[in-house]
Amino acid sequence: MPSQRQQKIAEQLAQLAADYLSRESNRQSLITVTRANVSPDLSKATIFFTVLPDSYEDIALDFAKRKRVEFRSFVKKKTELRRLPFFDFEIDYGEKHRQHLDTIEI
Template sequence: MSRKKERLGEQIKEIIASFVVENAPTDLGVVSITRVELSKDGSKAKVYFTVLPEGNAERVKDFLEENKRVLLSKIKKLKVKTIPSLEFEEDREIKIMEKLWEEHGEV
């Protein structure tokens, strides 16, 4: 990934994370935006998140989807050529790594 796309991904991650901290209902639990992956042409951004308790993942995804328009308006302020469409997904890679660490006594 190019430096420019990396930087844009980080900016999008920060915008969404700030929005979640300021606006997510407390009963969703602890939500963390873990990473943003941009498509090659920058037209799509896959936003990964984790949540505790884990059972709230679908509710978090619904919250993010419901607020997609607001998030896109905040991203537009970055003044980038292409505003990416947003897709939200629970970050399962982190869960896999946690299990591996647990199996090897690292956690």
């Protein structure tokens, strides 16, 4: 169970990631940040996102991973965190599966 501090930092990082990715992307695809997970020691953070259309997932993931250093600088400017975590970006397949289940009729 994440601590209250972890949850607060994760929410803040998800919002910053959404702002950063929308500003830096080429607008050929829609990147939506769904959540962020932060390790208990706050040393690692994983940002999860979805991409529309699906054909741009690999391109968007490569883009996000290339921009990790710039994103870290962006977070440093926008927050007062003393120690910044190592950032990783992943496609949120859990959200994709949930959306697929929503389309299945009972």
